[in-house]
Amino acid sequence: MIQTTGQGLYLHIPFCHQRCHFCAFYLEIHQARAADAFLSSLLAEMRLYGERRPFGDQPLDSIYFGGGTPTTLTPQQLSTVLSAARDTFGTAQDAEITVEAHPESVTSEGLSQLRDAGFTRISFGAESMDQDELNRVGRPGSVLNTMQVVTAAREAGFTDINLDLMYGLPGQTIESWAASLQHTIALTPTHLSCYALTIEEGTQLRAAIQRGTVPAPDDALQNEMEDLAEDMLNPAGYRRYEISNYSRPGFASRHNRLHWTGGQYLGLGPSAQSYVGGRRFGNVSNLAAYNEALHSGSLPVTESEQLTPADDTCERLVFGLRMTDGISMEETGALAFSGLIRKVDELIAEEILERRGERVRLTARGRRYADSVAVALLASLGEPAAQGSSH
Ligand code: SF4
16 A cells, blocks of 8 residues: 655756657757756755755655756756755655656767766656657657667666556557557556646647647547556556556555645745645746846746645545555545535545545546546535534
C-alpha cells in the first residue's frame, strides 16, 4: 500500500529548444544568456526560502527538475542547482532526485555527469515510438535516439528510468499504439507514464484542429488505447498505481506519490506551484518578471491561497481517489464533512467510485470522469457531519 510521503522540491526549468505543437507549458526558447540569468535568479530564490525554512528541520524526500526541458541546461548547471538545493534544505538519505530530459538533449558523457552529481532517476519524454507520429506534432528527435539514450542512461548508472508516452496523437491507430507500447516494454524502463493527448488553448495543434487540417482526438479510440496500455503493461510486470502511471514493483515515483497523498512541496522557477502548510501558492509565469522580482530581493509569488480545512480535505480526497489503492476517507478527514460523505455515496451508487475495504477509489469507468468527480466533490462541501458515520 502506498503511504503518504513527506516533502519535496520542484524546480521548473523554463526552456526548450522548440515548442511541440500540443504544449501549453510556460517556457521560453533556450538561449545561453537567458539561462545564465535564470540560474542566478533560481539560486537567489532558493536562498530566500533557505532563510524561511518552509519544512523546518525535515529533509527533502524528493527533488524534481521539470519543465520545459531541464537538460537544455548543461550538466554542470544542473549539478550546481542540485548541490545548492541539498545544502539549503537537506535531503533524506534515500531521496529520489529526478531530472526530466528530452532524448535529444543529453549525451553519454552528460548522463554520467548527472548520475555522478547525485541524480537517481531520469524521465525521458519519448511520447511515441513511431517517427511519423512525432513529426506530425512537431516533436523534435527520433525514435532511434530514444532507444539509444535509455541504454546510455543505464550505462551511466541510472537504475530508475521513466518514459513518457502519449496516446490519441494525430494519425495514431490502435495498432501503432500497440507497437509503441511493445517497443517501450522492450526497453525495460522501471516506470511508464501514459497520457491522453489533450488539446490546450493557444497551442498550434488546437489551431490546426480548428482549421480542419488535423482531426480532433477521438474519445472512444483514446479509451480503447488506455485499456490496451493496461492490458499490455500488466503482463509485462508494470502495475498501474495511478490513472496515468505504471511502475515495476518498488519504482512508483516518490515525487508523484507526494502530490497525491497530501505531501508538501515547494516549487521554484517561473510558473512553479507550491503547497506548504495548507497554503497553495504559485510563481509568476514570466521569466523577465521572475528575474526582476528576485533581483530586487522579493519572492516571485503572484497567487496564494490558504486552504480552508474543508478544501484541504477535499483536495486530498480528489488526489487520493486517482490512485489504484484509493484513499481512506478517515485518513483524509473527509468524515467531518457531511456533503462529501453524501457525494461519495452517490458516486459509489453510480459506479463512478468503489469501496475497497476501508478505502475508496475511482472505478475503471470513473477514471474517465476524474475531473468531473473533482468538481462534484468540491461543490458538495457542506456542514460538519454527525458523529458515527459508517465510512
Ligand atoms: S519538450 Fe516538453 S515542455 Fe518542451 S515544448 Fe515539448 S512538450 Fe513542451
